Amino acid sequence: MSKTLLWGMSTVDKIVKAELHRHLELCLRPDTIWELAPQFGIQLKSQREFQDRFMILEPMKDLGTVLNKFLDTQKLLATPEILERISFEVCEDAYKNEGIRILELRYAPTFIEMGHKMTYEQIHSAILRGIEKAEAMYPIAVGLICIIQRILPVKDSVKVFDFVMANKDTFVGVDLADNEEGFDSKPFAPYFLAAKKAGLGITIHSGEAPHPKAPKWVMDAVEVLGAQRIGHGVQIYRDENVMQIIRDRGIPLELCPTSNMLTNAVPDLKDHPLKKLFDYGVAVTINTDDPGIFNTNLNREYRICREILGLSIEDLEKCAQTAAEHSFIPLAKRKKVWPKPLAR
Numbered sequence: 001m002s003k004t005l006l007w008g009m010s011t012v013d014k015i016v017k018a019e020l021h022r023h024l025e026l027c028l029r030p031d032t033i034w035e036l037a038p039q040f041g042i043q044l045k046s047q048r049e050f051q052d053r054f055m056i057l058e059p060m061k062d063l064g065t066v067l068n069k070f071l072d073t074q075k076l077l078a079t080p081e082i083l084e085r086i087s088f089e090v091c092e093d094a095y096k097n098e099g100i101r102i103l104e105l106r107y108a109p110t111f112i113e114m115g116h117k118m119t120y121e122q123i124h125s126a127i128l129r130g131i132e133k134a135e136a137m138y139p140i141a142v143g144l145i146c147i148i149q150r151i152l153p154v155k156d157s158v159k160v161f162d163f164v165m166a167n168k169d170t171f172v173g174v175d176l177a178d179n180e181e182g183f184d185s186k187p188f189a190p191y192f193l194a195a196k197k198a199g200l201g202i203t204i205h206s207g208e209a210p211h212p213k214a215p216k217w218v219m220d221a222v223e224v225l226g227a228q229r230i231g232h233g234v235q236i237y238r239d240e241n242v243m244q245i246i247r248d249r250g251i252p253l254e255l256c257p258t259s260n261m262l263t264n265a266v267p268d269l270k271d272h273p274l275k276k277l278f279d280y281g282v283a284v285t286i287n288t289d290d291p292g293i294f295n296t297n298l299n300r301e302y303r304i305c306r307e308i309l310g311l312s313i314e315d316l317e318k319c320a321q322t323a324a325e326h327s328f329i330p331l332a333k334r335k336k337v338w339p340k341p342l343a344r
């Protein structure tokens with residue numbers, strides 16, 4: 001990849017953006033990681049060591065190495081004070097460095113909670129404090145999505161669904177994440193349908209890995225779980241019929257090019273089907289997924305779409321507008337920060 005992607009302010013950077021798919025747990029500032037790590041027994045002596053423990057910069061070879069990096073970052077999310085701080089910093093960086101005005105952040109209470117002495121309520125209120133502080137300082141609208149982990153038994157997720165329902169005024173949506181292979185989404189359907197009925201947005205991680213059943217799983221997410229957006233969905237380009245249905249129903253894909261390359265969802269950035277999907281008429285949005293651990297940001301993803309995938313500036317502006325219009329954040333709140341009219 002050309003290094004010019006990394007340097008200098010470009011026209012792409014000036015586009016006002018909306019981000020729909022960003023995991024709060026994996027977008028810490030590097031400086032913050034350096035500062036916090038020693039407190040949790042992680043001594044970092046060099047940049048190399050930092051990269052080895054906290055970043056994924058090359059397509060991953062095996063899942064174990066990646067999971068260890070996730071877990072090292074997770075160790076740092078140990079107190080309400082830290083959660084408040086990182087939540088504020090994520091929003092501040094998004095506004096100042098990436099031109100983001102509408103930002104949806106998602107987190108899994110079950111992931112943050114592991115090994116830490118915090119209740120879901122303590123976790124959630126700390127994150128909200130960080131976000132509220134940022135919203136008071138900058139013209140940015142932020143919304144939180146609660147993640148249910150597909151790899152956990154459905155019965156263990158009931159507690160998380162109860163928590164979401166009890167806090168539906170401070171969440172904008174619910175998501176189902178983790179590996180799809182071997183973990184059927186359908187048993188979660190009654191809970192997602194109940195959340196949708198209660199007014200929460202539904203987005204489902206689906207069609208990410210290049211599995212033959214990926215397009216079918218995307219259809220399950222839409223038809224069985226009631227998904228209004230698809231997290232990734234990148235593999236639907238393999239099935240014309242599914243691509244057509246997703247296009248005709250206007251269901252946006254939350255595409256994340258760098259993430260898809262690093263997790264081997266696509267062989268290389270230049271092979272990413274984002275432009276093919278866009279040209280076909282699918283509602284495409286551009287996102288970062290885990291910008292901290294993948295060393296990316298939304299400007300960089302837009303530049304990849306411009307410089308490697310060949311989208312025009314107008315195309316990129318359309319993707320940003322699609323994201324702004326399909327955000328689950330209430331329309332009145334989005335209108336206050338978005339410079340163009342919003343159709344929905």
Ligand SMILES: [Zn+2]
Pocket residue numbers: 021023177205231289
């Ligand atoms: Zn994701």
